[in-house]
Amino acid sequence: MNEPICLLEAVNLALARALDDDPEVILFGEDIGHNGGVFRATDGLAKRFGAHRVVDTPLAENMIAGTAVGMASQGIRAVVEIQFMGFIFPALEQLIAHAARLRHRTRGRLSCPMVLRAPYGGGIHAPEHHSESTEALLAHIPGLRVVIPSSPARAYGLLLGAIRCDDPVIFLEPKRIYRASRTLVEDSGAALPIDRCFTLREGADLSLISYGAMIPECLAAADNLAERGIDSEVIDVASLNPIDYDTLLASVSKTGRAVIVHEAPGKGGVGADISAVLNEQLWGQMRAPVMRVTGLDTVMPYYRNEQHYLPGVSDILDAVDKSLEAGRNEILQATGSG
Amino acid sequence: MREAVFKTEISLTRYLRADGKPLDELPGWSHEPEPLTSYYRWMVLARQFDQKAVALQRTGQLGTYPSSLGAEAIDVVTGHLMSHEDILVPYYRDHVLQMIRGTPMRDVLLYWGGDERGNAGVGMARDLPNAVPIATQTLHAAGVAASLKYRHQPHAVVCLCGDGATSKGDFAEALNLAGVWHLPLVMIVNNNQWAISVPRHMQCAAPTLAQKALAAGIPAEQVDGNDPIALHEVIGHALQRARAGKGPCLIEALSYRLSDHTTADDASRYRAPDQLKEAWQNDPLRRLRQYLVDLGYWDESRERQCLDEAQQQIQQAVEDYLATPPEPVESMFEYLYAELPEQLRTQIEMARVRGGGDL
Numbered sequence: 252m253n254e255p256i257c258l259l260e261a262v263n264l265a266l267a268r269a270l271d272d273d274p275e276v277i278l279f280g281e282d283i284g285h286n287g288g289v290f291r292a293t294d295g296l297a298k299r300f301g302a303h304r305v306v307d308t309p310l311a312e313n314m315i316a317g318t319a320v321g322m323a324s325q326g327i328r329a330v331v332e333i334q335f336m337g338f339i340f341p342a343l344e345q346l347i348a349h350a351a352r353l354r355h356r357t358r359g360r361l362s363c364p365m366v367l368r369a370p371y372g373g374g375i376h377a378p379e380h381h382s383e384s385t386e387a388l389l390a391h392i393p394g395l396r397v398v399i400p401s402s403p404a405r406a407y408g409l410l411l412g413a414i415r416c417d418d419p420v421i422f423l424e425p426k427r428i429y430r431a432s433r434t435l436v437e438d439s440g441a442a443l444p445i446d447r448c449f450t451l452r453e454g455a456d457l458s459l460i461s462y463g464a465m466i467p468e469c470l471a472a473a474d475n476l477a478e479r480g481i482d483s484e485v486i487d488v489a490s491l492n493p494i495d496y497d498t499l500l501a502s503v504s505k506t507g508r509a510v511i512v513h514e515a516p517g518k519g520g521v522g523a524d525i526s527a528v529l530n531e532q533l534w535g536q537m538r539a540p541v542m543r544v545t546g547l548d549t550v551m552p553y554y555r556n557e558q559h560y561l562p563g564v565s566d567i568l569d570a571v572d573k574s575l576e577a578g579r580n581e582i583l584q585a586t587g588s589g
Numbered sequence: 590m591r592e593a594v595f596k597t598e599i600s601l602t603r604y605l606r607a608d609g610k611p612l613d614e615l616p617g618w619s620h621e622p623e624p625l626t627s628y629y630r631w632m633v634l635a636r637q638f639d640q641k642a643v644a645l646q647r648t649g650q651l652g653t654y655p656s657s658l659g660a661e662a663i664d665v666v667t668g669h670l671m672s673h674e675d676i677l678v679p680y681y682r683d684h685v686l687q688m689i690r691g692t693p694m695r696d697v698l699l700y701w702g703g704d705e706r707g708n709a710g711v712g713m714a715r716d717l718p719n720a721v722p723i724a725t726q727t728l729h730a731a732g733v734a735a736s737l738k739y740r741h742q743p744h745a746v747v748c749l750c751g752d753g754a755t756s757k758g759d760f761a762e763a764l765n766l767a768g769v770w771h772l773p774l775v776m777i778v779n780n781n782q783w784a785i786s787v788p789r790h791m792q793c794a795a796p797t798l799a800q801k802a803l804a805a806g807i808p809a810e811q812v813d814g815n816d817p818i819a820l821h822e823v824i825g826h827a828l829q830r831a832r833a834g835k836g837p838c839l840i841e842a843l844s845y846r847l848s849d850h851t852t853a854d855d856a857s858r859y860r861a862p863d864q865l866k867e868a869w870q871n872d873p874l875r876r877l878r879q880y881l882v883d884l885g886y887w888d889e890s891r892e893r894q895c896l897d898e899a900q901q902q903i904q905q906a907v908e909d910y911l912a913t914p915p916e917p918v919e920s921m922f923e924y925l926y927a928e929l930p931e932q933l934r935t936q937i938e939m940a941r942v943r944g945g946g947d948l
Contacts, residue, residue, distance in 0.1 A: 277739065303739065309769060314728055314762035321678075321732020325715060327739065329732070341758075348722045349729070355924045357718055358709035362927065394925050417927035446930060493930035 255433035261403035262292045262368075262424060265410035266330065268440055270300045273328060276414060279306040280315055280332030280368075289334055290370060290429060316342035316367060320349045323365040323419070330414055336371035336423065337380035343388070350419040351394030363419045366410075372464050372514055373546075373561055374427035376554040383551055384463075384515035389421045390491035390524075396420040397491040398445050401428070401466035403436045408443030409489065415442055425464035432467075446490050448498040454484035457571060458502045460525060461512040462488040465562065469512055472567040481571070491521050499525065500532050507538035508574045514561050517545035539577035542570040599797045601843070602823050603813035607871050609879025619818045622886045624669055628817050629877050629887065630895055631668070632661040635685035636874060637899040638694065639848075641907060642684075642701065646852040650911065654701045656848030657682045659815075662873035663749075663779050663842045665689065666820040670828055671747055676737070677716040678730035678748040682779070686749070690716055694906035695913070702910060705920070724754035727763035727776065734772035734837070745831035749777045753784025755798045764805035767837035774837040775827045776802070779814065781846035782868075786859040802839035814842030815873035818880075845871060918944060 256264065269276045278293060284307035287294030297305035308315055312333055319329035333339045346367065353363040373382035390397045396418050400406035406424070413420035451466070452473055459469040466487050473483040484502050488494060503509045509529055511522035526541040544562045552560050604619070606612055619625060639658055645651035657664065660682055668689030671677060677690055684697050691712015700707025700719065708718035717733070720726035730748030737744050754760050755778055767774045778798050782789045795801065802809035812823040820842065827838045845868035849856045856865075881887035918940045922933055 309762075309765055311758075311762045311765070313759060314731070314766055317725060317728025317759060317763070318732035318735060318766060321717075321729035321734075322736045322739075323732070324717060324729065325676075325733055325736035327736045344722060344725060345728065349720075349725060354927070356705055356708050357711075357924075358705055358920070359924045360709050360711065360714065361717070396926075493926075493932060496932050 253435070255435050256403050257430045257433050258400065258403045258406045258424070259290060259292055259429040261406040261436050262410060263294060263296070264436065264438055265407045265414075266293060266296060267299065268438060269328075269330065269411060269414045270296065270304060272440065275326065276328045276330060277304050277306065277322065278330045278332070279308050279318075281308060281310055281334050283307060283332050288332060290426065292332070292368070292424070311341070312338055313341040313345060316345035316350070319365040319367065320345055320353065320363055323350075323363040324353060324361045326364070328414055329365045331365065331367050333367060333369040335377075335381045336369045336385060337383045339369055339385070342367070346389065346395060346419070346421070347392050351392050354418070355394060362417050364417045366413045366420045366422050368422045368424060370426035370429070371423045372425050372427050373551060373557050374464060376557070379553060382554070382557065384513070384546065386423055386491055387515055387520045390521055392492070394419070395492060396445060397423065399423045399425065399463045399489060399491065401425065401463055401487050401489070403432070403434050405443060405449065405487070405489065407436050407438075408441060409445055411440065412442035412445040416445060420445065423463070427464040428467060446493055446495060448495040449487040449489055450484065450498065450502070451487055452483065452485040454482040454506065456481050456506055457483040457508040457510065457574065458499075458506045459483050459485045459510050459512065459567070459571075460488060460499060461485070462491065462521075463514070465512045465514055468562065468564050468567060471564045472571065475564065475568060476571060481575070483571070488521070488525070494525065496528055496532075499529070503529050504533055504536050507536060510542045510544060510567065510570045510574055512544045512562060512567055514546045516548045517543055518548045520545055539574040542574050544570045597803055599799045599809060599811055601811040601813065602819045603816050604818040604822075605816045605876055605880055607815075607876055609876050609883060615818060616822060619821075620884070622884075624821075625817060625877065626881060626886055628662070628665050628669065629874070629881060631665040631685060631689065632874050632877065633895050634899045634902065635661040635665065637896065638684065638903055641903050642698065643852055645698070645907065650702075651698065652701055652703050653851050653853045655682050655851040657684050659781060659845050659847035659868070659873070660779055661685065662817045662820055662877070663777065663814045663844060666817050667747060667749070667777065667824055670821065670825050672744065673713065674742070674744040675828065675832075676733050676744065676746045677713065678726050678733060678746060679717070679719060680726060680749045680751060680754070680779075681719045681721055682751070683719075683749055687711060687716075694902065695909040698906060698910035699913060704913070704916065706916060724750055724757035724759035726750065727754070727760050730774055730776070731763045731766045731770075731772060734767065734774040735770060737773055738770070743832050743834070745773045745775055745828050747775045747777065747828070749779055751784060752778060752780040752782065752789055752792055752798060753787065754778070755801055756792055761801065761805070764802050764807055764837070764839065768805040768807045771836045773831040773834065775824070775831050776837065776839045777824070778839065778841045779844055780841050781844045783846045783850070783856075783860070785850040785854060786856075797841060799839055799841035807837050807839055809839040809841070811841045811843060814844035815871045815876055817873065817877050844873075847872070
């Protein structure tokens with residue numbers, strides 16, 4: 252393909268490539284066949300690969316996950332869609348009690364090479380239950396992998412990596428940026444590693460750590476900071492379980508400052524986990540406390556108020572200022588001036 | 590105008606009375622010594638194993654164990670009728686069924702003795718291990734059946750669950766999918782009348798559990814779960830249908846849980862002794878033994894020899910189980926992912942220290 256494509260089209264391109272490469276890849280979910288999915292992520296795939304490989308299911312999320320576990324136990328690469336993350340909860344028992352444990356509890360006799368895709372996050376003025384970011388629930392579970400892309404190229408490469416992985420992977424698609432930008436993505440069939448951070452911008456003064464739809468916000472904040480002469484590093488965590496702490500620790504030990512950004516509530520969130528590890532590992536090297544910019548610890552509001560819930564560039568800049576301020580006070584105290 | 594648009598009935602198949610006497614004309618094969626004497630031998634083994642497992646638990650040598658007392662006929666007949674290529678999705682009471690499928694008795698003990706390796710070597714490589722969360726395995730079975738269908742493999746999936754499981758959404762969802770995708774799935778409900786302390790009549794107002802499949806467009810029937818001849822006929826037919834691409838079915842096997850729910854349960858708290866006494870009159874072993882004795886295929890000396898052989902086999906398995914040392918600590922991480930994430934390696938050492946030092 253030589254047209255620039257958006258993240259959503261990159262998902263479609265990766266699914267098509269996986270179906271083409273491996274006859275044991277099957278897609279199923281609600282409305283994904285003839286209709287091509289409510290966001291059109293599977294548009295045209297049923298027609299191209301057949302209704303036996305891109306399959307509409309009855310309406311039952313628990314069933315979709317449990318059936319995927321059964322298929323995957325036999326070596327079929329089941330790639331299933333839950334229409335919105337707000338509807339993933341019936342599937343949690345299957346993901347947590349079975350998908351995550353099948354290899355472990357059979358001592359490797361069986362495995363669970365399934366991918367469960369779900370659009371997630373707010374910012375598109377969707378109805379109630381259509382804007383949640385509950386990725387921390389899944390990232391908490393040993394045995395599950397949780398992967399989130401933040402650009403068309405990473406959506407393509409990470410999804411291929413997820414489908415080829417022999418572990419169960421939850422692939423969460425930030426729907427707010429499904430169509431936000433277009434870039435050229437070569438349909439090379441090359442997967443990206445699904446257990447690595449991506450350093451999107453290198454910098455010496457500060458590490459901005461984020462994922463999903465908050466990545467464009469962080470990049471915009473970094474541009475703004477650059478105008479003020481502040482050189483920020485922007486890291487896309489991409490894999491929430493396991494987390495590539497090597498990259499994060501190397502960055503923060505270099506910059507001494509970290510601001511973690513996600514739209515999910517802060518309490519018990521992935522940012523809290525990253526913050527704890529940075530503190531455990533880098534205490535003494537930090538120039539300021541780790542800051543978090545997150546969604547609020549309340550129910551995701553209906554869309555008329557969602558902009559008051561979701562973090563934006565100015566919230567990130569405020570947190571950066573606090574981080575810079577904290578370091579400055581320390582220096583002032585150390586030199587006895589001020 | 591008003592007319593009936595859906596009519597059906599649920600049949601119950603039974604050939605032998607509780608005292609082993611035929612109710613009706615029997616199928617030709619049941620006049621032969623095989624497979625019924627083999628069934629009986631396995632049922633004896635199952636019962637002896639069960640007794641031993643409970644004794645091991647009572648003496649602190651096994652964890653909590655769910656007895657299979659009263660389920661012997663269902664498991665033994667199912668196990669014998671399944672082919673090597675059929676796939677089993679069991680529930681947690683199917684000990685002897687897994688053994689017939691090739692799981693060493695020692696592994697069954699290992700599983701209930703708190704060792705994951707009990708699931709590692711299940712006889713048939715594609716069989717699923719025990720599912721403890723109720724009814725969740727019914728969906729796996731649908732998925733396994735979908736994989737057979739997708740690969741055009743003419744085999745059947747057999748899934749078992751209890752009567753309590755039929756109240757769960759998973760069960761309804763699995764049947765629904767099996768119907769609409771026309772999957773090669775044989776769903777067997779071991780209706781042993783009790784879900785821990787909740788009796789059958791408090792589980793569902795429907796007169797049969799079998800009829801739940803009708804709502805999914807799946808044929809369903811009841812069978813006397815203490816009658817090996819009836820089980821053989823009904824399950825054998827269901828397996829042939831499934832293998833021939835004729836779709837799923839549901840079999841409600843009527844049995845009785847002659848034990849507590851598990852060794853952690855005390856059924857005397859909620860079950861009248863008279864009811865249990867009455868249920869023993871339907872004991873599947875007694876029924877088949879009497880039938881075989883009447884035909885001249887079984888007698889006291891065969892019984893004694895059969896018990897002796899079972900005891901020897903069980904004793905050996907128990908010795909093997911008790912002599913198996915715990916797995917090395919790193920096994921806690923070894924199978925978590927296809928490849929262990931680097932950052933988890935330090936936790937292997939933590940686990941070693943936490944356990945009071947290396948094993």
